[in-house]
Amino acid sequence: DAGVIQSPRHEVTEMGQEVTLRCKPISGHNSLFWYRQTMMRGLELLIYFNNNVPIDDSGMPEDRFSAKMPNASFSTLKIQPSEPRDSAVYFCASRLASGSYNEQFFGPGTRLTVL
Amino acid sequence: AQKITQTQPGMFVQEKEAVTLDCTYDTSDQSYGLFWYKQPSSGEMIFLIYQGSYDEQNATEGRYSLNFQKARKSANLVISASQLGDSAMYFCAMSSHNAGNMLTFGGGTRLMVKP
Numbered sequence A: 001d002a003g004v005i006q007s008p009r010h011e012v013t014e015m016g017q018e019v020t021l022r023c024k025p026i027s028g029h030n031s032l033f034w035y036r037q038t039m040m041r042g043l044e045l046l047i048y049f050n051n052n053v054p055i056d057d058s059g060m061p062e063d064r065f066s067a068k069m070p071n072a073s074f075s076t077l078k079i080q081p082s083e084p085r086d087s088a089v090y091f092c093a094s095r096l097a098s099g100s101y102n103e104q105f106f107g108p109g110t111r112l113t114v115l
Numbered sequence B: 001a002q003k004i005t006q007t008q009p010g011m012f013v014q015e016k017e018a019v020t021l022d023c024t025y026d027t028s029d030q031s032y033g034l035f036w037y038k039q040p041s042s043g044e045m046i047f048l049i050y051q052g053s054y055d056e057q058n059a060t061e062g063r064y065s066l067n068f069q070k071a072r073k074s075a076n077l078v079i080s081a082s083q084l085g086d087s088a089m090y091f092c093a094m095s096s097h098n099a100g101n102m103l104t105f106g107g108g109t110r111l112m113v114k115p
Helices: none
Strands: A005-007 A010-013 A019-024 A031-038 A042-050 A053-056 A065-071 A074-079 A088-095 A110-114 B003-005 B010-014 B019-021 B024-026 B033-039 B046-052 B064-069 B074-079 B088-095 B109-114
Touching: A005 A088, A010 A019, A019 A088, A019 A110, A031 A074, A042 A065, A042 A074, A053 A065, A074 A088, B003 B088, B010 B019, B019 B109, B024 B074, B033 B064, B033 B074, B046 B064, B046 B074, B074 B088
Parallel strands: A010 A110, B010 B109
Antiparallel strands: A005 A019, A019 A074, A031 A042, A031 A088, A042 A053, A065 A074, A088 A110, B003 B024, B019 B074, B033 B046, B033 B088, B064 B074, B088 B109
16 A cells, blocks of 8 residues: 555745645545644644544634545645745544554655745 | 643663653543654654553554553553664654544654664
């Protein structure tokens, strides 16, 4: 299996621009998570989906952030408009939700820099 | 609410020696899972080991073992025979059904292995 795939790996944009981050989970996994990692706040969960349905988006910082999962193999995280404080590494992770606590598999992350 | 505390921001260990990374957690849930992830300088998050709250034996995965002390709410990671490639950030995390199986991460410990 190719693992969780994220694109782009690096994104540099200017304040005010729209940014779209993409994620392809591991085939067969039915839960998908978006995390943000910064030096100041560490790893934070932004939103997660079960069977393509958003379950908890309480971690989404503002209305500027939105996430979709139109099908089981694709998810996007969009920031519009972007701000310098959004600069971070954004991780997507997936897992197979079952009765036990299966581990989450992380993608390589997208390093976002907003100038 | 769940909380993970890693009190060691950074640690040194001599190559080939064992090292223990501390992790304490707080939860009101009876059923939960504890995880350790490794993040090398390249940035990816690598799953290392998992311990279920009802597991009676400590989890082991190769050179990694988890010292689980439920009454003390601690889940320390022990790395035996440290290697230079073990130099990385290590994150403790927990998950529970009541929390929607989301991962809550600690602040991490940076381990540096000296040759």
